Amino acid sequence: MSSNNDKPMKIFTYPEPVLREKAKPVGNIDEAIQTLIDRMAATMYSAPGIGLAANQVGEPIQIIVFDVSPREKGRNLSVLINPEIIQAEGKVSQEESCLSVVDFSAEVTRPACVKVRGVDRHGKPVEIDAEGLLSVCLQHEIDHLSGVLFIDHISSLKRALYNKKLKKMRKKGLLQGE
Numbered sequence: 001m002s003s004n005n006d007k008p009m010k011i012f013t014y015p016e017p018v019l020r021e022k023a024k025p026v027g028n029i030d031e032a033i034q035t036l037i038d039r040m041a042a043t044m045y046s047a048p049g050i051g052l053a054a055n056q057v058g059e060p061i062q063i064i065v066f067d068v069s070p071r072e073k074g075r076n077l078s079v080l081i082n083p084e085i086i087q088a089e090g091k092v093s094q095e096e097s098c099l100s101v102v103d104f105s106a107e108v109t110r111p112a113c114v115k116v117r118g119v120d121r122h123g124k125p126v127e128i129d130a131e132g133l134l135s136v137c138l139q140h141e142i143d144h145l146s147g148v149l150f151i152d153h154i155s156s157l158k159r160a161l162y163n164k165k166l167k168k169m170r171k172k173g174l175l176q177g178e
């Protein structure tokens with residue numbers, strides 16, 4: 001891996017429009033896609049986060065990277081291309097946050113277990129039966145590919161409060177990259 005592939009990318013943050021785009025399916029998994037995957041992984045680990053969707057680095061195409069393994073156990077990167085949820089069951093509420101939604105977390109209710117289908121970075125079909133943290137992570141990242149953020153799942157009142165907070169932070173110049 002060249003050193004350039006280890007370079008973290010800029011993470012786009014709410015309300016930037018690319019986060020609202022519907023990601024296009026990946027056709028040919030070529031060299032450019034492999035490089036993007038490496039750089040997305042580097043970005044996720046350096047943030048640090050447990051998942052990242054391509055929209056978040058300004059590329060609205062259907063790629064997610066994730067690693068929910070405890071960090072003391074080392075890295076265990078997973079990559080899913082063109083992922084889709086083909087089954088969902090139960091209900092669970094969990095605190096979520098997002099690298100693209102600065103300084104905010106909230107409890108989100110989602111299906112407890114999901115079955116996800118996609119292909120890995122070598123084009124090999126993958127099917128994952130997920131529960132717990134992995135299930136939440138996959139749903140959160142796949143949401144990104146549809147232009148959906150976790151704050152879309154909370155009450156409009158809570159969302160309004162967050163928008164107000166963002167406005168204040170922007171006024172005080174507390175938001176990076178602005």
Ligand code: NI
Binds near residue numbers: 098099140141
């Ligand atoms: Ni996110």
